[in-house]
Amino acid sequence: ATPATPVPTPAPTASPAPSQSFKPTKRTAKDYIFGKLIGEGMFSTVFLAKDIHSGKEYAIKVCEKIHIIRKKKREYIKREKDALNMLFSVPHGFVKLYCTFQDDERLYFVLSYAKNGELLNHINTVGSFELNVAKFYAAELLLALEKMHAKGIIHRDLKPENILLDENMHLQIADFGTAKIMDPKEIKSGVSIQEEDESRNERSRKISFVGTPQYVSPELLHNCLDTRTSDLWAFGCIIYQMISGLPPFRAATEFLIFQKILKMEYEFPEGFPADAKDLVEKLLVLDHSKRIGADDQGETYESIRNHPFFAGIDWDNIWEQTPPTIS
Numbered sequence: 001a002t003p004a005t006p007v008p009t010p011a012p013t014a015s016p017a018p019s020q021s022f023k024p025t026k027r028t029a030k031d032y033i034f035g036k037l038i039g040e041g042m043f044s045t046v047f048l049a050k051d052i053h054s055g056k057e058y059a060i061k062v063c064e065k066i067h068i069i070r071k072k073k074r075e076y077i078k079r080e081k082d083a084l085n086m087l088f089s090v091p092h093g094f095v096k097l098y099c100t101f102q103d104d105e106r107l108y109f110v111l112s113y114a115k116n117g118e119l120l121n122h123i124n125t126v127g128s129f130e131l132n133v134a135k136f137y138a139a140e141l142l143l144a145l146e147k148m149h150a151k152g153i154i155h156r157d158l159k160p161e162n163i164l165l166d167e168n169m170h171l172q173i174a175d176f177g178t179a180k181i182m183d184p185k186e187i188k189s190g191v192s193i194q195e196e197d198e199s200r201n202e203r204s205r206k207i208s209f210v211g212t213p214q215y216v217s218p219e220l221l222h223n224c225l226d227t228r229t230s231d232l233w234a235f236g237c238i239i240y241q242m243i244s245g246l247p248p249f250r251a252a253t254e255f256l257i258f259q260k261i262l263k264m265e266y267e268f269p270e271g272f273p274a275d276a277k278d279l280v281e282k283l284l285v286l287d288h289s290k291r292i293g294a295d296d297q298g299e300t301y302e303s304i305r306n307h308p309f310f311a312g313i314d315w316d317n318i319w320e321q322t323p324p325t326i327s
């Protein structure tokens with residue numbers, strides 16, 4: 001019989017535990033009732049779906065095979081699946097990939113559904129966060145970045161749209177379609193040269209642009225370098241935006257945004273809290289090797305955790321705490 005709940009990942013489907021009396025069967029699209037569209041990307045569409053057996057809600061990311069092949073993006077799909085599988089064992093901070101399956105035309109990723117949607121939506125609803133709210137979510141985001149980077153995963157497109165809130169209003173990073181998984185020798189140096197993905201055959205190293213203009217790091221713009229500190233740059237932009245309501249680098253066009261980033265053209269609004277300003281200034285540093293956290297060894301960003309902005313954060317229990325009300 002079809003198992004009541006989806007077979008846990010990591011794919012390929014885990015063999016049934018000895019105690020299990022049934023052999024789990026591979027899911028198909030027929031096991032779900034597809035509901036509203038909740039997201040659309042270059043190569044995927046995400047639907048809210050309900051498992052017909054358990055009644056549980058999932059976010060199912062559907063990718064058209066022909067599109068992926070034509071655009072030569074198979075590597076991106078594989079990388080996303082690998083990153084999500086690597087993060088499955090991390091209890092907090094990320095959407096979870098429960099299972100994958102395919103049919104003749106499509107690939108399906110069955111992911112946890114973050115019921116309270118995008119952080120961006122919550123920022124825009126209230127205008128900007130009170131300091132305690134911004135500090136709470138910055139702390140949860142830092143803990144998620146620590147876990148991700150410790151596994152050699154760079155997200156490369158962190159932004160408030162890709163940071164979701166689950167039913168208990170805890171943070172979950174989503175959309176690893178632009179992630180890069182560093183190989184062990186790269187993790188130490190922390191630097192990876194932007195790979196030529198299969199969609200680019202130019203000899204010269206070009207930016208295979210993976211980020212979103214407002215949050216992309218200078219090194220990615222300058223010389224195709226993406227490092228875990230590129231995510232720290234985005235982290236600085238997100239802290240700034242939670243507190244002020246807008247990203248630090250804003251302009252009418254992508255090119256003008258890039259110019260502002262490379263010239264470090266941004267300013268803090270009146271009344272921006274001093275500790276937050278100091279931390280953002282230590283993250284938005286052109287030289288990625290000089291960003292706060294860049295030299296931190298081990299699996300935590302101690303220098304960032306110890307910054308005065310995070311005074312009072314209970315790092316070991318934050319995921320069990322009730323998040324502050326966003327108002």
Ligand SMILES: NC(=O)c1nn(CC2CCNCC2)c2c1CCc1cnc(N=C3C=CCC=C3)nc1-2
Nearest residue numbers: 038039046059095111112113114117161162174175
């Ligand atoms: N690309 C993805 O992997 C992805 N995209 N979405 C929806 C996007 C909507 C636009 N901003 C980025 C996310 C999701 C996922 C992962 C899995 C996932 C889990 N829960 C939700 N939940 C949402 C709830 C309300 C509005 C939007 C998303 N969404 C997703």
